[in-house]
Amino acid sequence: MIDKDLYKKTDGVLFNYQVIKMEIKNLELEIEEISSTYNGVGAISYEEKSGHTNKFNSSVENEIINKEKIINKLNREMNSKKRLIAKIDNAMEILNENERKIVEYRCVKGYSWSRIGALLNMDGDYCGRIKREVMNKISSLIWIRESMCKKVGESK
Template structure:
Protein backbone atom coordinates (compact mmCIF):
# COMPACT_ATOMS: atom_id res chain seq x y z
CA UNK A 1 0.00 0.00 0.00
CA UNK A 2 2.92 2.33 0.76
CA UNK A 3 4.17 1.88 -2.81
CA UNK A 4 0.79 2.92 -4.22
CA UNK A 5 0.73 5.90 -1.86
CA UNK A 6 4.14 7.11 -3.08
CA UNK A 7 3.17 6.39 -6.69
CA UNK A 8 0.01 8.47 -6.28
CA UNK A 9 1.94 11.36 -4.76
CA UNK A 10 4.46 11.28 -7.60
CA UNK A 11 1.61 11.16 -10.12
CA UNK A 12 0.08 14.28 -8.57
CA UNK A 13 3.42 16.09 -8.56
CA UNK A 14 3.83 15.23 -12.27
CA UNK A 15 0.23 16.08 -13.24
CA UNK A 16 1.12 19.58 -14.43
CA UNK A 17 3.76 18.12 -16.74
CA UNK A 18 1.40 15.71 -18.53
CA UNK A 19 0.21 18.24 -21.12
CA UNK A 20 3.81 19.12 -21.97
CA UNK A 21 4.73 15.44 -22.25
CA UNK A 22 1.74 14.78 -24.54
CA UNK A 23 2.63 17.75 -26.75
CA UNK A 24 6.26 16.61 -26.93
CA UNK A 25 5.16 13.14 -28.02
CA UNK A 26 3.12 14.75 -30.83
CA UNK A 27 6.22 16.69 -31.88
CA UNK A 28 8.31 13.49 -31.89
CA UNK A 29 5.72 11.67 -34.01
CA UNK A 30 5.54 14.51 -36.54
CA UNK A 31 9.32 14.72 -36.65
CA UNK A 32 9.58 11.00 -37.39
CA UNK A 33 6.91 11.19 -40.09
CA UNK A 34 8.69 14.08 -41.80
CA UNK A 35 12.22 12.69 -41.51
CA UNK A 36 13.32 12.29 -45.11
CA UNK A 37 16.03 9.78 -44.21
CA UNK A 38 13.38 7.35 -43.03
CA UNK A 39 11.03 7.47 -46.03
CA UNK A 40 10.25 4.14 -47.64
CA UNK A 41 10.89 3.51 -51.30
CA UNK A 42 8.19 4.41 -53.77
CA UNK A 43 6.79 1.85 -56.21
CA UNK A 44 5.35 4.25 -58.80
CA UNK A 45 8.29 3.60 -61.09
CA UNK A 46 9.60 0.16 -61.81
CA UNK A 47 12.67 -0.33 -59.62
CA UNK A 48 13.94 -3.71 -60.79
CA UNK A 49 12.87 -6.27 -63.37
CA UNK A 50 12.34 -9.00 -60.74
CA UNK A 51 10.41 -9.18 -57.50
CA UNK A 52 13.55 -9.98 -55.52
CA UNK A 53 15.23 -7.26 -53.51
CA UNK A 54 18.93 -7.60 -53.80
CA UNK A 55 19.92 -4.02 -53.10
CA UNK A 56 21.36 -3.49 -49.64
CA UNK A 57 20.20 0.13 -49.81
CA UNK A 58 16.60 -0.92 -50.47
CA UNK A 59 16.79 -3.49 -47.67
CA UNK A 60 18.18 -0.86 -45.27
CA UNK A 61 15.41 1.60 -46.18
CA UNK A 62 12.79 -1.08 -45.57
CA UNK A 63 14.34 -1.97 -42.19
CA UNK A 64 14.49 1.68 -41.14
CA UNK A 65 10.91 2.23 -42.29
CA UNK A 66 9.69 -0.74 -40.24
CA UNK A 67 11.63 0.54 -37.23
CA UNK A 68 10.07 3.99 -37.67
CA UNK A 69 6.54 2.54 -37.82
CA UNK A 70 7.16 0.53 -34.63
CA UNK A 71 8.53 3.62 -32.87
CA UNK A 72 5.56 5.74 -33.97
CA UNK A 73 3.18 3.03 -32.72
CA UNK A 74 5.04 2.96 -29.38
CA UNK A 75 4.82 6.76 -29.09
CA UNK A 76 1.10 6.72 -29.91
CA UNK A 77 0.52 4.10 -27.23
CA UNK A 78 2.53 6.15 -24.72
CA UNK A 79 0.52 9.25 -25.63
CA UNK A 80 -2.77 7.37 -25.17
CA UNK A 81 -1.61 6.14 -21.74
CA UNK A 82 -0.66 9.67 -20.65
CA UNK A 83 -3.95 11.11 -21.93
CA UNK A 84 -5.92 8.43 -20.07
CA UNK A 85 -3.98 9.12 -16.87
CA UNK A 86 -4.55 12.88 -17.22
CA UNK A 87 -8.30 12.29 -17.64
CA UNK A 88 -8.45 9.90 -14.67
CA UNK A 89 -6.67 12.41 -12.43
CA UNK A 90 -8.89 15.26 -13.61
CA UNK A 91 -12.04 13.23 -12.94
CA UNK A 92 -10.83 12.12 -9.50
CA UNK A 93 -9.89 15.68 -8.52
CA UNK A 94 -13.33 16.92 -9.60
CA UNK A 95 -14.91 14.63 -7.01
CA UNK A 96 -12.95 16.11 -4.08
CA UNK A 97 -14.52 18.54 -1.63
CA UNK A 98 -13.40 22.15 -1.94
CA UNK A 99 -10.98 22.09 1.01
CA UNK A 100 -9.58 18.71 -0.12
CA UNK A 101 -8.94 20.06 -3.60
CA UNK A 102 -7.26 23.17 -2.17
CA UNK A 103 -4.96 20.97 -0.09
CA UNK A 104 -4.01 18.90 -3.15
CA UNK A 105 -3.54 22.03 -5.22
CA UNK A 106 -1.27 23.74 -2.68
CA UNK A 107 0.79 20.64 -1.93
CA UNK A 108 1.00 18.85 -5.30
CA UNK A 109 -0.30 20.92 -8.21
CA UNK A 110 1.15 24.38 -7.64
CA UNK A 111 4.52 25.33 -9.05
CA UNK A 112 5.96 25.75 -5.56
CA UNK A 113 5.07 23.12 -2.98
CA UNK A 114 3.81 24.61 0.29
CA UNK A 115 4.68 23.25 3.72
CA UNK A 116 2.04 21.65 5.91
CA UNK A 117 2.14 24.67 8.20
CA UNK A 118 1.45 27.06 5.29
CA UNK A 119 -1.36 24.83 4.01
CA UNK A 120 -2.85 24.60 7.50
CA UNK A 121 -2.79 28.36 7.90
CA UNK A 122 -4.55 28.91 4.56
CA UNK A 123 -7.19 26.25 5.24
CA UNK A 124 -7.56 27.14 8.95
CA UNK A 125 -6.54 23.63 10.01
CA UNK A 126 -3.60 22.51 12.09
CA UNK A 127 -0.63 20.78 10.45
CA UNK A 128 -1.51 17.34 11.83
CA UNK A 129 -5.08 17.49 10.53
CA UNK A 130 -3.78 18.52 7.08
CA UNK A 131 -1.55 15.44 7.01
CA UNK A 132 -4.43 13.19 8.09
CA UNK A 133 -6.62 14.74 5.42
CA UNK A 134 -3.85 14.18 2.87
CA UNK A 135 -3.73 10.47 3.75
CA UNK A 136 -7.50 10.21 3.30
CA UNK A 137 -7.38 12.09 -0.03
CA UNK A 138 -4.46 10.09 -1.43
CA UNK A 139 -6.09 6.79 -0.49
CA UNK A 140 -9.31 7.95 -2.15
CA UNK A 141 -7.43 8.96 -5.30
CA UNK A 142 -5.60 5.62 -5.37
CA UNK A 143 -8.95 3.81 -5.48
CA UNK A 144 -10.12 6.02 -8.36
CA UNK A 145 -6.94 6.11 -10.45
CA UNK A 146 -5.08 2.86 -9.68
CA UNK A 147 -7.83 0.35 -8.77
Protein backbone atom coordinates (compact mmCIF):
# COMPACT_ATOMS: atom_id res chain seq x y z
CA MET A 1 0.00 0.00 0.00
CA ILE A 2 1.17 3.54 -0.73
CA ASP A 3 2.01 6.15 1.86
CA LYS A 4 -0.78 8.76 2.11
CA ASP A 5 1.69 11.67 1.98
CA LEU A 6 3.26 10.38 -1.24
CA TYR A 7 -0.21 9.75 -2.68
CA LYS A 8 -1.23 13.36 -1.99
CA LYS A 9 2.08 14.66 -3.30
CA THR A 10 1.70 12.65 -6.52
CA ASP A 11 -1.90 13.74 -6.94
CA GLY A 12 -0.84 17.36 -6.48
CA VAL A 13 1.94 17.29 -9.07
CA LEU A 14 -0.29 15.49 -11.56
CA PHE A 15 -2.99 18.14 -11.15
CA ASN A 16 -0.30 20.83 -11.57
CA TYR A 17 1.57 19.12 -14.42
CA GLN A 18 0.70 21.79 -17.00
CA VAL A 19 1.41 24.61 -14.54
CA ILE A 20 4.86 23.16 -13.80
CA LYS A 21 5.60 23.01 -17.55
CA MET A 22 4.56 26.65 -17.92
CA GLU A 23 6.72 27.61 -14.93
CA ILE A 24 9.71 26.00 -16.67
CA LYS A 25 9.07 28.05 -19.81
CA ASN A 26 8.69 31.24 -17.77
CA LEU A 27 11.90 30.51 -15.85
CA GLU A 28 13.71 30.06 -19.16
CA LEU A 29 12.33 33.40 -20.37
CA GLU A 30 13.29 35.11 -17.11
CA ILE A 31 16.84 33.76 -17.32
CA GLU A 32 17.08 34.92 -20.94
CA GLU A 33 15.79 38.38 -20.01
CA ILE A 34 18.19 38.79 -17.09
CA SER A 35 21.09 37.55 -19.19
CA SER A 36 20.34 39.97 -22.02
CA THR A 37 19.95 43.09 -19.89
CA TYR A 38 23.05 44.85 -18.73
CA ASN A 39 23.20 48.35 -17.28
CA GLY A 40 26.96 48.56 -17.21
CA VAL A 41 28.78 51.79 -16.72
CA GLY A 42 26.62 54.80 -16.04
CA ALA A 43 26.76 57.95 -14.05
CA ILE A 44 28.07 57.82 -10.51
CA SER A 45 25.27 56.94 -8.15
CA TYR A 46 24.87 58.34 -4.66
CA GLU A 47 26.14 55.16 -3.02
CA GLU A 48 29.41 55.41 -4.95
CA LYS A 49 32.14 57.75 -3.85
CA SER A 50 33.89 59.76 -6.51
CA GLY A 51 37.11 59.90 -4.54
CA HIS A 52 39.57 57.28 -3.34
CA THR A 53 38.08 54.34 -1.44
CA ASN A 54 39.37 50.97 -0.30
CA LYS A 55 36.57 49.20 -2.17
CA PHE A 56 37.73 46.21 -4.20
CA ASN A 57 34.73 46.11 -6.49
CA SER A 58 32.57 48.46 -8.49
CA SER A 59 28.88 48.85 -9.18
CA VAL A 60 29.41 47.05 -12.52
CA GLU A 61 31.03 44.09 -10.76
CA ASN A 62 28.26 44.06 -8.15
CA GLU A 63 25.63 44.09 -10.89
CA ILE A 64 27.23 41.14 -12.65
CA ILE A 65 27.66 39.19 -9.40
CA ASN A 66 24.02 39.81 -8.42
CA LYS A 67 22.80 38.78 -11.87
CA GLU A 68 24.83 35.59 -11.71
CA LYS A 69 23.38 34.76 -8.28
CA ILE A 70 19.83 35.30 -9.55
CA ILE A 71 20.45 33.32 -12.74
CA ASN A 72 21.98 30.44 -10.75
CA LYS A 73 18.99 30.36 -8.40
CA LEU A 74 16.54 30.42 -11.31
CA ASN A 75 18.52 27.68 -13.09
CA ARG A 76 18.40 25.45 -9.99
CA GLU A 77 14.64 25.98 -9.71
CA MET A 78 14.10 25.32 -13.42
CA ASN A 79 16.27 22.18 -13.41
CA SER A 80 14.42 20.85 -10.37
CA LYS A 81 11.09 21.31 -12.16
CA LYS A 82 12.47 19.72 -15.34
CA ARG A 83 13.61 16.68 -13.37
CA LEU A 84 10.16 16.40 -11.76
CA ILE A 85 8.44 16.52 -15.17
CA ALA A 86 10.90 13.90 -16.49
CA LYS A 87 10.16 11.65 -13.48
CA ILE A 88 6.42 11.98 -14.07
CA ASP A 89 6.77 11.27 -17.80
CA ASN A 90 8.98 8.29 -17.06
CA ALA A 91 6.59 6.88 -14.45
CA MET A 92 3.65 7.27 -16.84
CA GLU A 93 5.41 4.91 -19.27
CA ILE A 94 4.40 1.89 -17.17
CA LEU A 95 0.69 2.70 -17.50
CA ASN A 96 -1.60 1.19 -20.10
CA GLU A 97 -3.59 3.40 -22.44
CA ASN A 98 -6.76 3.53 -20.30
CA GLU A 99 -4.75 4.34 -17.15
CA ARG A 100 -2.94 7.15 -18.96
CA LYS A 101 -6.21 8.55 -20.32
CA ILE A 102 -7.81 8.47 -16.86
CA VAL A 103 -4.89 10.43 -15.40
CA GLU A 104 -4.92 12.88 -18.30
CA TYR A 105 -8.69 13.41 -18.24
CA ARG A 106 -8.88 13.77 -14.46
CA CYS A 107 -5.65 15.56 -13.58
CA VAL A 108 -4.74 17.55 -16.69
CA LYS A 109 -8.17 18.32 -18.10
CA GLY A 110 -10.11 18.25 -14.81
CA TYR A 111 -13.01 16.15 -16.11
CA SER A 112 -15.58 14.70 -13.72
CA TRP A 113 -15.62 10.96 -13.07
CA SER A 114 -18.92 10.58 -14.93
CA ARG A 115 -17.52 12.33 -18.01
CA ILE A 116 -14.34 10.22 -17.90
CA GLY A 117 -16.45 7.08 -17.59
CA ALA A 118 -18.57 8.13 -20.57
CA LEU A 119 -15.47 8.86 -22.69
CA LEU A 120 -13.90 5.50 -21.88
CA ASN A 121 -17.15 3.48 -21.81
CA MET A 122 -16.58 2.59 -18.16
CA ASP A 123 -18.27 3.31 -14.87
CA GLY A 124 -17.06 6.60 -13.36
CA ASP A 125 -16.51 5.00 -9.95
CA TYR A 126 -14.44 2.27 -11.56
CA CYS A 127 -12.31 4.97 -13.22
CA GLY A 128 -11.72 6.45 -9.76
CA ARG A 129 -10.51 3.08 -8.48
CA ILE A 130 -8.17 2.77 -11.46
CA LYS A 131 -6.72 6.20 -10.70
CA ARG A 132 -6.03 5.16 -7.10
CA GLU A 133 -4.25 2.05 -8.38
CA VAL A 134 -2.27 4.22 -10.81
CA MET A 135 -1.16 6.42 -7.92
CA ASN A 136 0.07 3.33 -6.10
CA LYS A 137 2.03 2.32 -9.21
CA ILE A 138 3.70 5.63 -9.95
CA SER A 139 4.17 7.34 -6.56
CA SER A 140 7.19 5.28 -5.58
CA LEU A 141 8.70 5.88 -9.03
CA ILE A 142 8.31 9.65 -8.88
CA TRP A 143 9.36 9.99 -5.24
CA ILE A 144 12.14 7.39 -5.15
CA ARG A 145 14.16 9.03 -2.39
CA GLU A 146 11.15 9.62 -0.14
CA SER A 147 9.83 6.08 -0.57
CA MET A 148 13.31 4.61 0.04
CA CYS A 149 13.70 6.66 3.22
CA LYS A 150 10.32 5.45 4.49
CA LYS A 151 11.25 1.82 3.74
CA VAL A 152 14.57 2.21 5.56
CA GLY A 153 12.77 3.78 8.52
CA GLU A 154 10.22 0.95 8.61
CA SER A 155 12.89 -1.77 8.57
CA LYS A 156 14.62 -0.46 11.70
